[in-house]
Amino acid sequence: MIADLHAHSNRSDGTLSPAAVVARARERGVTMLALTDHDSTDGLAEAAQAARGQGIELVNGVELSCRWQGTDVHVVGLAIDPVRLAGGLAAQQAARAARAQRIAERLQRAGAGEHLAAACALAGSDHPGRPHFARALVAAGVVRDEEHAFNRYLRQGQAAYVPTDWVGVSGAVAWIRAAGGVAVIAHPARYRLTRTRLRRLVAEFAAAGGQALEVKLPGQQPSQVEAMVRLADEFGLAGSVASDFHGPGSPWADLGAAGSLPPGARPVWELWCC
Ligand code: AMP
Ligand code: FE
Ligand code: FE
Ligand code: ZN
Numbered sequence: 001m002i003a004d005l006h007a008h009s010n011r012s013d014g015t016l017s018p019a020a021v022v023a024r025a026r027e028r029g030v031t032m033l034a035l036t037d038h039d040s041t042d043g044l045a046e047a048a049q050a051a052r053g054q055g056i057e058l059v060n061g062v063e064l065s066c067r068w069q070g071t072d073v074h075v076v077g078l079a080i081d082p083v084r085l086a087g088g089l090a091a092q093q094a095a096r097a098a099r100a101q102r103i104a105e106r107l108q109r110a111g112a113g114e115h116l117a118a119a120c121a122l123a124g125s126d127h128p129g130r131p132h133f134a135r136a137l138v139a140a141g142v143v144r145d146e147e148h149a150f151n152r153y154l155r156q157g158q159a160a161y162v163p164t165d166w167v168g169v170s171g172a173v174a175w176i177r178a179a180g181g182v183a184v185i186a187h188p189a190r191y192r193l194t195r196t197r198l199r200r201l202v203a204e205f206a207a208a209g210g211q212a213l214e215v216k217l218p219g220q221q222p223s224q225v226e227a228m229v230r231l232a233d234e235f236g237l238a239g240s241v242a243s244d245f246h247g248p249g250s251p252w253a254d255l256g257a258a259g260s261l262p263p264g265a266r267p268v269w270e271l272w273c274c
Pocket of ligand 2: 013
C-alpha cells in the first residue's frame with residue numbers, strides 16, 4: 001500500500017481540482033489518499049466521487065490553521081465527518097476573510113498595490129490565503145515568484161503578515177475528535193521550533209487527545225525521519241505520511257513522493273480502519 005495523507009486541491013491553495021488530485025494520485029500508484037485542504041472540506045464530495053471504483057481509498061481530511069504560542073502551526077484531521085466539522089470551519093473561514101482584508105491593506109501601505117480582488121478571484125472565494133496573494137503579486141509583476149512574495153511581504157516578520165486568531169491546538173484537536181476523526185500534527189519540522197518547544201507542542205497536542213504526527217515527508221534526511229519516529233513513540237503517537245502536495249509545479253512534493261511509512265512508526269490508518 002502507498003499512502004499519502006496530506007494533499008491540497010484548488011478548494012484551498014492547491015492548483016488542481018479535487019478530481020484531478022485523485023486521478024494524479026492513482027496514476028502515481030497511491031492507494032490511500034487524504035485530501036486535506038486548508039480549513040475546508042469543500043472538495044471531499046468531488047474527490048470521493050472521482051475515487052469510486054478506481055482502486056484508491058479516499059480519506060476525508062482537512063488541515064486546520066492553528067495559533068500556538070505566537071506561531072502558526074497546522075493540525076490535520078483524518079477520517080473526519082465534514083458535517084460535524086462545519087461550525088468550526090465557518091469560524092476559520094471568517095477569520096481568513098477578515099485577515100485577507102488586512103493583508104490587502106498592509107500590502108497597499110507597503111507600496112505593493114491593491115491585490116484583494118485578484119486574490120479573491122484566484123481563490124474563487126472571499127477568503128483567499130497567502131498563496132493567492134503571492135500569485136496576485138507575481139501576476140502584477142511586483143515580485144518575480146511566490147517564494148519572493150512570501151520573503152518580501154507575506155511571511156511572519158514581513159510587512160503584510162497579519163497574526164490571526166486561528167483556533168488553538170487543543171481546540172483543533174477537540175473539533176477533530178468531535179467530528180469522529182484522528183488529529184495529526186502536520187510537517188513538524190517546518191515550524192522552526194527549538195527541540196524543547198517542539199516537544200512542548202507535541203506534549204500539549206497529545207494531552208488534548210491528538211493521536212499522530214507526520215513523520216515522513218518528501219526530501220527529509222533519514223536522521224530527521226528517525227527523530228520524528230522517536231518523538232511520536234515517546235508520546236504514544238502514530239505516524240503519518242505526507243507529501244503536502246499543492247500542484248504539479250513542485251515535483252519534489254508530488255503525490256506519493258513521501259514514500260512509505262518508516263519502520264518503527266505505528267500506521268495512523270490503524271486508528272480508523274481496523
Ligand atoms: P495561509 O494558510 O493562507 O496562511 O497560507 C499558508 C500556505 O502558504 C502554506 O500551506 C503553503 O502552501 C504556503 N506557503 C507558506 N510559506 C511559503 C513560502 N515561503 N513560499 C511559498 N509558499 C508558502
Ligand atoms: Fe498550503
Ligand atoms: Fe500545512
Ligand atoms: Zn498542507
